[in-house]
Amino acid sequence: MNTADLGLPVAVPSTALFTDQYELTMLQAALRSGTAERRSVFEVFTRRLPEGRRYGVVGGTGRVLDAVENFRFDETILGFLRERGILDEPTLEWLADFRFRGDIWGYPEGEVYFPGSPIMRVEGTFAEAVLLETVILSILNHDSAVAAAASRMAVAAGGRPLMEMGARRTHELAAVAASRAAYVGGFHTTSDLAAGFRYHIPTVGTSAHAFTLLHDTERDAFTAQVDTLGSGTTLLVDTFDVTEAVRTAVEVAGPELGAVRIDSGDLLLIAHRVRQQLDELGATRTRIVVTSDLDEYAIASLAAAPVDAYGVGTQLVTGSGHPTCSMVYKLVARADSEEPGAPLRPVAKKSMGAKTSLGGRKWAARRPDADGVAEAEVIGTGPVPAELADRQLLVPLVSAGKVVAREPLDAARDRHIAARAALPLSATQLSRGEPVLPTEYV
Numbered sequence: 001m002n003t004a005d006l007g008l009p010v011a012v013p014s015t016a017l018f019t020d021q022y023e024l025t026m027l028q029a030a031l032r033s034g035t036a037e038r039r040s041v042f043e044v045f046t047r048r049l050p051e052g053r054r055y056g057v058v059g060g061t062g063r064v065l066d067a068v069e070n071f072r073f074d075e076t077i078l079g080f081l082r083e084r085g086i087l088d089e090p091t092l093e094w095l096a097d098f099r100f101r102g103d104i105w106g107y108p109e110g111e112v113y114f115p116g117s118p119i120m121r122v123e124g125t126f127a128e129a130v131l132l133e134t135v136i137l138s139i140l141n142h143d144s145a146v147a148a149a150a151s152r153m154a155v156a157a158g159g160r161p162l163m164e165m166g167a168r169r170t171h172e173l174a175a176v177a178a179s180r181a182a183y184v185g186g187f188h189t190t191s192d193l194a195a196g197f198r199y200h201i202p203t204v205g206t207s208a209h210a211f212t213l214l215h216d217t218e219r220d221a222f223t224a225q226v227d228t229l230g231s232g233t234t235l236l237v238d239t240f241d242v243t244e245a246v247r248t249a250v251e252v253a254g255p256e257l258g259a260v261r262i263d264s265g266d267l268l269l270i271a272h273r274v275r276q277q278l279d280e281l282g283a284t285r286t287r288i289v290v291t292s293d294l295d296e297y298a299i300a301s302l303a304a305a306p307v308d309a310y311g312v313g314t315q316l317v318t319g320s321g322h323p324t325c326s327m328v329y330k331l332v333a334r335a336d337s338e339e340p341g342a343p344l345r346p347v348a349k350k351s352m353g354a355k356t357s358l359g360g361r362k363w364a365a366r367r368p369d370a371d372g373v374a375e376a377e378v379i380g381t382g383p384v385p386a387e388l389a390d391r392q393l394l395v396p397l398v399s400a401g402k403v404v405a406r407e408p409l410d411a412a413r414d415r416h417i418a419a420r421a422a423l424p425l426s427a428t429q430l431s432r433g434e435p436v437l438p439t440e441y442v
Helices: 021-033 061-069 075-083 089-096 126-130 133-157 172-185 193-199 209-214 218-229 242-253 267-280 296-301 386-391 409-421
Strands: 039-045 103-106 120-125 162-164 234-236 259-262 287-290 309-312 328-335 344-346 363-368 374-380 395-399 439-441
Touching: 021 089, 021 126, 039 126, 039 133, 061 103, 061 133, 061 172, 061 395, 061 409, 075 089, 120 126, 120 133, 126 328, 133 162, 133 172, 133 296, 133 309, 133 328, 133 409, 162 172, 172 193, 172 409, 209 218, 209 234, 218 234, 218 242, 234 242, 242 259, 242 267, 259 267, 267 287, 363 386
Parallel strands: 162 309, 234 259, 259 287, 287 309, 374 439
Antiparallel strands: 039 120, 039 328, 103 120, 103 395, 328 344, 363 374
């Protein structure tokens, strides 16, 4: 299902202006020079992982498919471009009929990637493929950053549930995308209702400190919440005195109290004390949820604590210090003419420093060792070696302009769990290190 069809406030009628002006001015110049219809291949890749990271996570592929389908220039958009004098009339007429009719291949969402991995390959005429650069990079850079942070937090949590609660820490539309990416990376629920409605992610939420402060006493607040939501609710116990709040919570809800939430203080120490107190009060099945500016390192530090679930906000939706993956979109091959059968010529920018790229239409495969554990990311432009034929990573996403790879979000989430499990064990270390797999070019 194309989620943009829902007509939600978080959707837009067209993604055509989610682009940089130079994409359109390049189009105009290419139309004038007669090169716009040359068959071209663009690839998305990153030259390096964020510093210290051992693997990346592909996030946002499903959103890219929606964006490509909705990349349309209606009369309002064309009028804006005309009034600003950005494009001439022949180019505006060309855009009025624009539909992407090419092919897109890519790593499926949830897959891991490494430096040089051809995460997405867009093939079509230069004119149609160049227009998609900015919107594709915008989605993949943001969502992959959040998914990678989520994956690291999921590793640190060791199977304990994770709640995404960062909507108030980012742009309202980015919050929805972040919730989706976090779910792909291993989170279980979100507090953001738009994300729940748009992507069917399970939602959670009970009360904040303001609800306690609204009432004359903490007991009154707890009573009102339990009367409304039942004894299985989660009560926030750190507004005043934690010990007194836990005692009151159990008195009000009984030993069937669902959970208590701790949002401040020394979480390791407080969690141990609260667990002991709950057990002494007979609430042995009451869970402990912690929040309070967590990241993967804070979660890992609580591994030995009696914590049952974590809520993460700011650090998650900002990529835990790396809000972008520095992915780029580069022309790697193009035809010498507009003839349909003209052969592709590898092209690449010559650059000093770190901004180098490799020309040619690429394939990618992940080579396993004798035990089935991944040992290298292999990338090539020629024939695929027979031993890697069934290990190729790119799959068709769009064929002749038609989306062919829509899938439930849970499929991407499950894929990521499997892909991460197939990496060397050192991939799960949170300490700084080099990419866990080397990239080999053949």
